[in-house]
Amino acid sequence: MSSAALNFFNVTKNLTYAILGTGALGGFYGAKLQQAGLEVHFLVRSDYESVRRNGLFVESVDGDFRLNRVNAYCDVRNMPACDVAIVALKTTQNHLLPDILLPILKENSTVLVLQNGLGIEEEVAAIIDRYKVSGHKIGETKIIGGLCFLCSNKVGDGHIRHLAYGKINLGEHKNNSQHGGIADEMQIIANDFESAGIPIELSSDLLLARWKKLVWNIPYNGLSVVLDATTEELMTNPNSLELVKELMHEVLRGAKSVECDIPLEFIETMLEHTRNMHPYRTSMKIDYDEKRPLELTAIFSNALQAAFSRGVNLPKIRCLYQQLQFLDLRNRTNAVK
Amino acid sequence: MSSAALNFFNVTKNLTYAILGTGALGGFYGAKLQQAGLEVHFLVRSDYESVRRNGLFVESVDGDFRLNRVNAYCDVRNMPACDVAIVALKTTQNHLLPDILLPILKENSTVLVLQNGLGIEEEVAAIIDRYKVSGHKIGETKIIGGLCFLCSNKVGDGHIRHLAYGKINLGEHKNNSQHGGIADEMQIIANDFESAGIPIELSSDLLLARWKKLVWNIPYNGLSVVLDATTEELMTNPNSLELVKELMHEVLRGAKSVECDIPLEFIETMLEHTRNMHPYRTSMKIDYDEKRPLELTAIFSNALQAAFSRGVNLPKIRCLYQQLQFLDLRNRTNAVK
Numbered sequence: 001m002s003s004a005a006l007n008f009f010n011v012t013k014n015l016t017y018a019i020l021g022t023g024a025l026g027g028f029y030g031a032k033l034q035q036a037g038l039e040v041h042f043l044v045r046s047d048y049e050s051v052r053r054n055g056l057f058v059e060s061v062d063g064d065f066r067l068n069r070v071n072a073y074c075d076v077r078n079m080p081a082c083d084v085a086i087v088a089l090k091t092t093q094n095h096l097l098p099d100i101l102l103p104i105l106k107e108n109s110t111v112l113v114l115q116n117g118l119g120i121e122e123e124v125a126a127i128i129d130r131y132k133v134s135g136h137k138i139g140e141t142k143i144i145g146g147l148c149f150l151c152s153n154k155v156g157d158g159h160i161r162h163l164a165y166g167k168i169n170l171g172e173h174k175n176n177s178q179h180g181g182i183a184d185e186m187q188i189i190a191n192d193f194e195s196a197g198i199p200i201e202l203s204s205d206l207l208l209a210r211w212k213k214l215v216w217n218i219p220y221n222g223l224s225v226v227l228d229a230t231t232e233e234l235m236t237n238p239n240s241l242e243l244v245k246e247l248m249h250e251v252l253r254g255a256k257s258v259e260c261d262i263p264l265e266f267i268e269t270m271l272e273h274t275r276n277m278h279p280y281r282t283s284m285k286i287d288y289d290e291k292r293p294l295e296l297t298a299i300f301s302n303a304l305q306a307a308f309s310r311g312v313n314l315p316k317i318r319c320l321y322q323q324l325q326f327l328d329l330r331n332r333t334n335a336v337k
Numbered sequence: 338m339s340s341a342a343l344n345f346f347n348v349t350k351n352l353t354y355a356i357l358g359t360g361a362l363g364g365f366y367g368a369k370l371q372q373a374g375l376e377v378h379f380l381v382r383s384d385y386e387s388v389r390r391n392g393l394f395v396e397s398v399d400g401d402f403r404l405n406r407v408n409a410y411c412d413v414r415n416m417p418a419c420d421v422a423i424v425a426l427k428t429t430q431n432h433l434l435p436d437i438l439l440p441i442l443k444e445n446s447t448v449l450v451l452q453n454g455l456g457i458e459e460e461v462a463a464i465i466d467r468y469k470v471s472g473h474k475i476g477e478t479k480i481i482g483g484l485c486f487l488c489s490n491k492v493g494d495g496h497i498r499h500l501a502y503g504k505i506n507l508g509e510h511k512n513n514s515q516h517g518g519i520a521d522e523m524q525i526i527a528n529d530f531e532s533a534g535i536p537i538e539l540s541s542d543l544l545l546a547r548w549k550k551l552v553w554n555i556p557y558n559g560l561s562v563v564l565d566a567t568t569e570e571l572m573t574n575p576n577s578l579e580l581v582k583e584l585m586h587e588v589l590r591g592a593k594s595v596e597c598d599i600p601l602e603f604i605e606t607m608l609e610h611t612r613n614m615h616p617y618r619t620s621m622k623i624d625y626d627e628k629r630p631l632e633l634t635a636i637f638s639n640a641l642q643a644a645f646s647r648g649v650n651l652p653k654i655r656c657l658y659q660q661l662q663f664l665d666l667r668n669r670t671n672a673v674k
């Protein structure tokens with residue numbers, strides 16, 4: 001074990017957590033961690049006043065609970081630096097990261113990125129590097145990626161509805177400028193989440209895990225918006241089911257182009273998994289219905305570009321991406337069509 | 338000139354026309370022919386009573402006109418055999434063709450197919466061949482394909498609104514079982530249409546002309562339904578415009594696979610043409626909005642299959658086709674979603 005990791009273990013008190021983005025995802029995981037006795041600080045935007053006064057209410061398939069008091073902040077400058085900064089924004093808000101992430105980092109902080117898509121840890125690493133180059137001393141910041149298998153919605157101010165699942169797949173971001181240590185922090189964070197009742201799976205290959213998640217996200221998120229359909233409708237119509245499969249095959253081809261081998265059987269596993277789900281409105285469909293921007297860069301564009309840079313075209317994914325860009329722009333420019 | 342063609346020319350009276358399907362297209366062209374003094378017989382379905390009593394009203398950019406009396410039939414068995422049978426149904430109704438086409442054919446009739454898509458003349462030829470094999474004597478039936486560049490809607494009983502264009506591109510169906518003669522009939526029919534104010538272009542290669550029409554129909558008909566968009570919206574959003582272009586390139590690849598060479602510049606011509614059009618709801622979008630079945634077999638499936646049979650995949654067109662199949666089925670099964 002490296003000396004940095006030993007230092008980390010020798011800290012007698014528990015890790016402190018910052019939740020950057022107290023929405024359906026960040027609010028749920030943060031509340032679970034606080035409920036398990038950990039110190040959690042929440043950056044809250046639209047419903048700050050309500051959360052500060054009334055805390056958070058989690059209506060969950062695993063049992064409802066209420067936190068009457070939470071550490072809520074509307075301004076990151078009032079937040080304490082934390083051991084673990086959880087990035088729980090939508091990726092469409094990542095332009096805010098320099099402003100909200102850097103102020104809460106301290107010596108040996110860990111950034112845990114709980115977002116979908118590709119290229120996000122690289123983005124966080126670049127933000128931190130630029131910060132260091134500009135003369136700030138924030139020590140060694142480790143970056144961990146987490147893929148959340150969670151169905152939850154924010155249904156009101158400080159009110160989160162947890163519908164199903166919750167598992168997080170954690171993986172270490174491999175970056176030349178980092179040396180060792182992450183595996184140990186990852187285990188401690190995993191223990192904290194598990195103590196809060198969140199199942200954790202550790203991945204030795206974060207990039208592979210991210211591409212595997214895209215096997216689900218690209219067809220279902222994309223088609224749910226374009227065809228205005230639930231997962232169940234997509235699975236029961238033979239034509240959309242065929243298209244789902246063909247899109248999944250293209251994701252596998254994209255993954256293979258960057259040396260991530262996903263076995264063919266994984267497609268059948270995802271289909272079977274989706275057949276057994278409750279009819280589900282995907283997160284992208286919810287964003288669309290709420291007229292929020294869609295996470296197209298992280299989920300679609302970065303995947304297409306990664307494959308394209310290796311000379312591989314993914315034409316059906318590209319077709320879907322272009323349709324989504326059209327719909328996304330119209331959705332946010334015309335309040336009434 | 339062949340003797341069959343001479344016979345054709347020697348007929349002293351004008352050709353008689355049967356319009357099979359008195360909708361936005363058949364009603365328009367049939368009314369124009371009758372207005373020019375030709376004998377026209379209309380097979381009318383839903384608005385038969387109204388058309389029989391009140392005739393047809395054509396509200397047209399080229400000048401409105403009313404035909405107070407037309408030869409209207411609700412049952413093809415009451416129609417006289419005609420020299421030219423104009424197939425003006427939607428291709429989704431082509432299962433009716435054996436019943437409505439064969440009874441009105443006579444010695445040396447010509448079938449003029451005014452429909453979109455591929456494989457339709459072959460379908461008509463097969464129907465006629467089966468009829469002959471079963472012992473019926475109907476002489477030599479010639480088949481001509483016609484591609485209509487027409488914007489018109491049926492807006493009420495016997496009421497057609499002609500918005501723009503109207504040109505027909507005529508081409509001979511090449512079939513081994515036919516020998517000569519068509520070129521002459523095509524010229525006579527072309528003269529009749531031109532006397533009625535319909536611009537006619539004669540194509541020496543019908544298959545090429547049909548693929549060229551698909552360069553427009555596949556992207557605009559398809560995307561107008563999937564994205565709920567007018568042609569203008571598709572042209573002004575950069576992402577949908579890019580997708581339109583990429584779909585057009587795939588049509589060119591499909592055409593090339595069956596030895597139809599469409600020059601690359603044709604794409605820019607189609608784009609420019611569409612930019613200069615009025616914002617237009619495509620015929621497929623109108624069908625969708627009216628909850629009618631979409632012409633997916635003729636326009637999409639037959640094109641995909643023709644290319645596939647030559648080993649060429651058209652993945653974006655296939656993606657669009659699968660989406661349209663999903664939407665078409667849902668549109669007609671759920672009256673209210």
